Each structure stands twice: as structure tokens, then as C-alpha cells.
Amino acid sequence: MGNTLNVANIPEELRLLLELVKIENNKDILKRFNKKEIDWDLFLDLTWHHRLFPVLYPKLKKIEEQVPPFVLKTLQAKYQENTIHMLQLTATMINISHALRNNQIRTLFLKGPLLGLELYGDISLRTSSDLDFLVPLEDLGKVENLLISMGYVKDDYFQSVLGDWKWRHHHIAFFHQKTNTKIEVHWRLNPGPGMEPCFNELWERKRTNLITGSPINLLGKEELCFFLITHGARHGWSRLRWLLDIKYLLNQELKWSVLSKLLKKYHYLHLGGQAIILSSQLLGVSIKREMESLIRGTRAQILAQESIFYLERMVNLHTEPLPDDIARFHKKHLYSLQSFQQKTLYILSIMYPYPTDLETLPLPKNLHFLYFPLRPFLTVWRITKKTAYSRRAKE
Template sequence: MYKNIEINITKIPRELMLILEIIKSEENDMSFSDYLHEINWDSFLQLALHHRLYPVLYTKLLKNEKKLVPEWILQSLKQHFRKNTFKMLYLCGEMEQLSKVFTEHKIRSLFLKGPILAADLYGDISQRTCGDLDILIPIEDLDKANQLLEKIGYKKDEYIKSLLNDWKWRHHHFTYYHPIKNTKIEIHWRLNPAPGKEPGFNELWDRKRKTTITGFPSYYLGNEDLFFFLVTHGARHGWSRLRWLLDIHQMVKTELKWETLIELFKKHQSLHIGGQALILSANLMGSHLDKKMKSLINGKLPIKLASESIFYVERMVNLHTDPVPREISEFHAKHLFSLMSFQQKVVYLLSFLHPYYADAETLPLPNRLHFLYYPLRPVLWVFRKTRKHALP
């Protein structure tokens, strides 16, 4: 590892460090034995589940002849491992069905994660967890996709409240649930929400790959596009689940075209985010960084962002479950802002001038008068703030 990219990881829970050392270890390697003392095994299990590292952890423990963990921990990991394997097998079938439905109705679709990612990065769908299926389609096909999904039993979660079509850039996916199959899918029209810059759908489609885990053709991102997506997705979530960082570690070990990748990150103003991911992966996963990656990790910003994100690793942060503690939400908002380029920060700040749905809730107006929300926006914002402070 480059000496100048070492970050302070001394406050990471001992139990999590043990998990990482086991995952990094070779068969019957006991170099991490010092970590085995004074372990809270309840926390060990909780952290393995929280970070979604338990499939790889369980596999590593099985291959090691030494009895590293209490039997009840091993049995619990086994149960979660088996449950996840069955779920991944089920999602493979669902993925094939959705791919077939979309193809038959001339909707191009790219699967972003799920079983495809597990097979591609780990060579085995049981080695990675997945809660849903993420599918990227062209924005102009959203209405058609909605009709098709409803026809096969999916129900749209209408949690997005939009005003003047701001959903197109404030958000990046719609969520659907199948009440009978108990399956959740996310239909994306962007990889990430604005103001992040990213390749367009046609560009991604031209570089797509076809998976071999389904009978019917299903497609996913090209190597470099996948790395770009995993990096920007993980950064946006503060790397609060180390499964995402393990994905980066797995990809670093493959034959990536680093010149192409660097140009991709540069074009989309994300060099520093790529550097953050590599620095974290080197420090926590033991990834080997070489000279081809130098352009990504150069400068102070990537290491500053990597150091900041250790905040999430030191705690067990769940950004998807409300209410998020105030300390966490305030830190996360600042961290997201620090990830943006100067241009993205300007666009983000200007976006506050665009009306929010809250303005329509504060002062309902007929559709033909919605344009008035632009000049009224500052007044309505001040009114809400004043009213909030005035309430007992």
C-alpha cells in the first residue's frame, strides 16, 4: 500500500476488524489471532449481518480447520447463508421473467446488481446478498414499464411527491412490490440522482454484457461502467455497508482498463470519488494499488473523503431506516456535499430555487398556476421555517 494513503482505522470496532481479517485470510491462516481476544460475539454477528458480509465470512470460516468462532455463531451464519442462497436463486428466476417481459415489449433493460453482480464478482450467487432487483431502463419507457409491471402483479410505491416534474432529477428510481411473491424491484432511469454526472443509457447499453446465469438473455453493465456505478453508489451511501467496499476489492483484482476508467471518472467529475473508494479498499480490504491507479488517488481530497467515511464504519449506520439520528443525518448531508465537484455544488445550490412539493402543500394552487411557485418559493420557505419555530 502507498504509505501516504493510510487512514486512521483504530476506532473501528474490534469485532468488525476481526470480520475483515477473516475475509482477507487464506485457508488456515491464523495471522489475525490477536483479534480473537475480548470479542463480543453478539456484536460480531450483528456487524456481519449489518454489513452484509456474512456469506463470504461463513464460507471462509468453513474452509478454516481451526475453530475460530463459537458454534452458535457458525450455526446462525449458516442459517442466514442458506436463506440468502434460496433468495438469490429465486431472484434469478424473477430476473429472467422481467428480462423476458421487457424484451418482448421492446424495452431495453440493464440489471445493475442482484444475482448478476454476485456471479460476476464472486463466481457464485451465494457469496453476495441482495434485497431487491435494480433495473435501468430509458426514461422514455417508464410509463410502458409501469403498465407491464402492474399487469404481472407489481404495485408501485407512490412515495415520491413531485412538483413541476422535479422527480426526473431529484430522484433516480421508482420502487415496486409484488404482494404475493414478496419481491421488491427498483426501476431506474439514472444510476444516481442529480447533480451527479454519469453516462447516458445509450452509452451504457452499447457497452453492456450478457450474463450466463439465465436462460433468457439478460444484460448488465460493462466492466468499467460497473466499477463507476459501484463506486458512486457506495460513496453516496457513505460506504455504510462494507459489502459495497468488498465489491470494489473484488473488481480491483480483475483486469480493468484503468486508462478508460480514469477518463470515465474525469469526464463525470468523479476522480476524487474513485480515489476515495480505492483508498478505503486498500486500508480495509487489503486491495493492492499500483501505478495505473495513481491519477485517482493523487491529491488531498480522496484521502480526506476516505477518512471522513470511516465515521460510518465506526458506527452501525443505517441510512435507509427512519428516523435517522440527527448526528448521522447532519454528517451525511455535509459528506454528500463534500463529494460533489464545484460545478455540481453550484447546480445543487441552485436546485433549492426550484419549487418543492412542500410548497404545494403549504399553498395549494391549481395546475395552471403552478408557475407561480417559482417567485413564491422564498416566501413559502420562510413561512414554513417561521411556523415551525412558533409551534410549541
Template sequence: MIKDTSLNFNNIPNELITLLEIIEMDKGTESFSFPQAFNWERFVELAKHHRLYPQLFSKIKELNISIPTAVNKSLLRLYQRNTFHMLHLTGEMNRVSQLFYHNQVKTIFLKGPILGKELYGDISIRTSGDIDVLVPLESIETVDRLLYEEGYVKDDYFSTILDDWKWRHHHVTYFHPIKQIKLEIHWRLSPGPGVEPSFMDLWNRKRHSTISNVPIYMLGKEDLFMFLISHGARHGWSRLRWLADIHQLVLQGQNWKCLYSILEKYEMVHLTGQALLLSSNLFNTPLNQEMEGCARKQEAVRLAKRTIFYFERLVNLHTEPLPLEVSSYHKSYLFSLKSLKQKVIFILSFLHPYPEDAETLPLPKSLHYLYFPLRPALWFWRKAKKQAVL
């Protein structure tokens, strides 16, 4: 366990610190006292925002911690609602798995109820808003047809040109209006551009989940660790549930030699150090010698410091439009996560045409290749036009 005093948590709400202290408590711990001038409304709000209320309620009940009746009722309602929702998602996950299996679509479930079962031993202890499924890129059309026949509606939230969706984006969302279930179909683990394991590499390392008798496959242990690190870092760890997941993975034990080789291959060692350092400081995660070495690296400490911005605020990156302060900071933060090689690839990706180019100068599809040489001029035109309006 590392306690890095250079991480300044002084402006993190006192109620959040207290919440984490309760979650970390062991059975048999002496009675817990809440600080004076404690804001119970904020306490519940933070538990909801960070999606930690199932763990919090379970721990309060287990340790018989005294809290106001109204607060206990609020946490109980949240816990019960989440339990029913997770059961609902589990049932739909079984149906989707069977649907894809009978239509020869290889399927790996990334998050959702399987993480509750895998990491906490109970689907009710972890929240999940939707079901995330990874399928091979070549199966996307088949999946689209199958889900349409099942009553799902596709949310076409991005435009594309010259098939850039295949590497710029990583998933598309479907929603079932009757079941009120959101389903995310992934063909990549993370948005591009960037190198990541192929679907077949992930498939060959997959595991069978014990959540159901129906064939439900999940990522291999090292791949799951890598995926959760990438996902949490990309969101600034703005919901501490993601760090709680890393804490649980570390407690379960990792084959560090195998894990490190994968992280090094995909240039994610610095992101892992960031996550381990934060988890150690906020959740008292015990780290072995190799993990401590990773967490103490200068780049890991620098990135960990940048996430404190998100802990001091209730940042919801999925709610558009973002406040200007958050939007500007997050854009800079995302770029800082990239290695030098990843930054070069990202910058070079701007040379590839964007859908905005086709909107600026519509051309027949057969001539879309002309957007490559025309892109600098079209970008300059849009910039000049915008400045003129201002």
C-alpha cells in the first residue's frame, strides 16, 4: 500500500472520504463515528454519483453502523432498485447470449452483471446501466439484423466517411423501448486510433462466466484488467466504482509477469500505475513489490494528480453539453494519457477525412478519396468561416 502525500486530496468532499472509509472497514471493526457538521444529503448524492451505494449499504448493514433513518431508507431504496435492475439485465444477457450463439456470432460480455459476480461474488453489489458486448467486426451486420428483429432500436449517434467508424469509434448503442434496456455492441475495446488485441486473441483467452448455465463468455483475467484500466482512465476515474473494481481485481491476485507483458505491448503501463496509485491511496489496496514499482513511476504519479480534478467535482462525462471548464480539461487530460507513439498516431489521424469534410463539400461517394488531398483546405475554410461569424 502506498500513501503518496504529493496527491492533494484536501479539496475532496469530506463526505466522500467518509464514504470510502466505511467501504474499507473490516468486520469486527470498532464503532464508527461520523465527523461533525456532516452533510448527509451530499453523502447520499456522492454514493449515487460514484455508484458505490450497493457496497456502502451492504457495509453499513453488516457493521450495524448508525445513520439517520431517512438516509438508511434512501440507501435501501437505491440498493433494492439496483438489485432488481441487475436481475433484469442478467435475464436479458442470457437471452442475448443464446440469440447470438444460435446464430454463430462469437460473443464476449465486457461488463454488466458478470462483473458483479466475478469481482464481488454478488450481482447486487455492483451497479451497471447497460450490457456491453464485444463481437467480431465482421459480425456487426448480423448483430444489427438480429437486434432489430428482437425489437431493439439503433442509436446512430455518429456520422462516418470512408469507413472511419471501424477505427475511430468502438461501439454503437441499441435501446429496447419496452424492456427499457440499453445494449452496447463493441467491435473494439476502446476508441481509436490505437493498437489493441484482436478479437480472436481475446476470444482465445476468454473465460466462461459462472453467472448462468447459459454459455456466457467474459474476458480473460489479464484482458479484463487491461480493459478496466483503459476504460477508467479514459473517464478520469470520475466514478470511483471503476477504481473499486481495480481494487477487487488486485485482491483476487494477478499473474503480474503475464499481465505486465500485455500492458507493455499495448503501452498501458503508465495507465496501470495511475490506477494502482489511486486505488492504493483511496481504497488502501495492498500492492506487491512489482505493482508498487509501477505505481511509483513519475508518469503514473503525474496522471494520478490530474484525476483529482474529477474527484473534487460531480463530473458526469455522459451528460452533454459538458460545462466549458470540464470539457476543456477533459480534452487536455485525454491527450495526456497517450504515450508518445500514441500521440503521433492520434495527430496523424487528423489527415484522414472527417464527415464534416463531406458536409463542407459534398462529393459523390466514388470521389470521396479526394477528401484526402482536400482536407487541409476544407479545414481552413471551416475555421475561417467560423471566425468570420464570431
């Protein structure tokens, strides 16, 4: 399968973690590593960063005589804490699903405890910090009112000009202080601009999971794979948990004609190839005949190699501000992920007014259409002002 990924610069502790995740029979794994040279504190940091401790703890428990006691004790505590959290999140998911259904709001849960059941067979084997679900855009106001009535507070606010939030953003967060639960309500799978299946398309192919007897709607398997591939790629596969999700999903029965059609229709075939290459070379997924068409050529291989950058540096994209070198690389990588059509949409989107235009020159709402012809001038004004400010700061 093409070229082998260059992983020469990833730390030895990450190699150990990958081997533990890759192989089911772990009995002799540590014999391949010099245990005296393993930085077990770094190993623990990596298991937390990549959110893989729930999967690793049961494996290391089987060979506990080969692992320092403090490592196993730390993983055990994290594993137990996560199990309790996932049970609480499951109860919250059932409660919210029931409330939405009673209000005739169609809902598709995206991640959370359902992924633990669907992919790992056990909610305790996967982490999830919050609940994500998708609703039709036209029902967003109803969902917000319902969540507020249930004690949730909106945790996300963004300015918008001429309704650009509908396609520039893709979710809004809510937080419940008493239960310490975060919810992300999606109206798109991914932020725009970009094309993706509409809600009705996803709803037509939904599945229903009867968790604890309560029906929960979720994406069809191929649509779930589409979502996990695009989500993981957008985050540089910087957390291996997302890649492990792909591994478990690829090992299930998928309708590859449906998945390939989805990826091709929305210009993501190269991201499908990237995910397959990474999951194969890092996590040992067997390449099936149906996957081969996605990994032909060099583009998927190049994108897969670029993702190793995030693993080498243990990049956390959720911690801002990012170091300058990482921010530059990530911006360039996101652009390289886009197809020609997506790049065209992105360039066109730059011409659409931004909230910064509103800050630069406040206009009444009925005159917001003027931001279209004014945008180039406002952009030049901001750049000029910023340059002048930098010069004064240096003097």
C-alpha cells in the first residue's frame, strides 16, 4: 500500500501506546521496549491527551506485573471516573432525547455514549466530554427554548452579519451548572463553507438504538463514518481516539458503495483515503479490496503524513492561543484538505461580510447589505490601522 508513513520523530512512549491499542494479545508487547527508558509520566500524559485510557486500562491490567504500580493505579482511577461520567451522560442523553421527541423535534445523536456502545460494545471504553446532537436548522429556536427550560444556559455567543452564522458555524453550546453537563446542538455536521448531506438526507437513513429501552436516533453507519472521517481530518487526527473510532467502524460491515458515493458527492474521497492510511499504518487495520480505490494516488498519502506533525508534538487544538508554528501549520493543513470546489467556496466566502466589518463601521441592520461593496475598503482600513499600531509599538 504505497509509501510507509515516516514516524521516526514520534516519542517511544507513543509507539508503546500504539502497539498496545493495535494488538489484542498484549502479553509480550513490553518485551519489545526498554522499560527502563520509558517515561511513564509522559506515557500517562499521552493516554490522557489521546483519550485512550479507558481502552488501555483493561489491557494493562492483564499484564500488571510488567507495569509500574503507579501507572496502573492512575489509569484505574481515570477508568472508574470515566465510567461514572459516561453513565451520567447516558442518563442525560435519554432525558434530552425524550424531551425533544415529546416536542416533535427530530434529533440525531452524533457521538457521546452511543459511540461507546456502537463501536466498542461498552460505554466505559470510550470518553466523551459532552453530548452532540443534530437538529434541523428551523427547529434551533425551539431546541434552545427547551434546553433553557431544562436548566441549561447558552455557553456560545457569536456575532453575525446577514445570517452568516447559519453556514460559517455548525453548533452552539449549552451548559448545565448543577449537572456539569455540556451539550453541543448542531445544525451542520461541520463548519462551512462546504457541502454536506442535509438533515433530511441523514434522517432518511437514520438508525435507532434502544438503549435501556429508550429509543435514541443516530446516523446510519455510512453517514457516521463520513462524519467521523471529516471531523477527525478537520482536527488533524490530533487525538488518536478519533482514529480508533475509525478502526472499530472499518472493522464492521459497511456498505462501501454508499460510503464512497457520499465521500465523492461532497468531495471528501481524499479524506477517506487519509483515514484509511492512518488507521492501517498506525492501528493495524487490514486494507479491504473496497478501500483500495480511496488510497490510490499520492494526495491521501501526503495528507496522512502531514497528520504525523500533530502526533509528534502532542498538539491540543482546543488550547488557545496556539503556538505560532503550530497555528501556521494547522491553517495551511486545513487549506490542503479542501478540494478545488471547497477552496472556491472558501474564497467566495471571504467576500461575504464578517462581524469584524460591523465592528469597524457600525451600520443599522437595514443597511447591512452595504457591507458587500464596503468590505474591501474596511479590510484595507483594518490592515492599515494594525500596521500603524505595530509601528508605534516598536518606537
